[in-house]
Amino acid sequence: MHILIFPVGFILWYLAYEAKPIINDEVTHYWEEKNKNKRNKLFNIINESF
Secondary structure: OHHHHHHHHHHHHHHHHHOOOOOOHHHHHHHHHHHHHHHHHHHHHHHHHO
């Protein structure tokens, strides 16, 4: 039974590795800008409170 675990695990790992998402620079840039805007808003709120 243990002999089958490693090949099945390797096959599942390979399938998961092949299914990893492709990084799209435009989408990544959009999310970075969105997160940067959120951080700036929070930073401004914190600065105004002090």
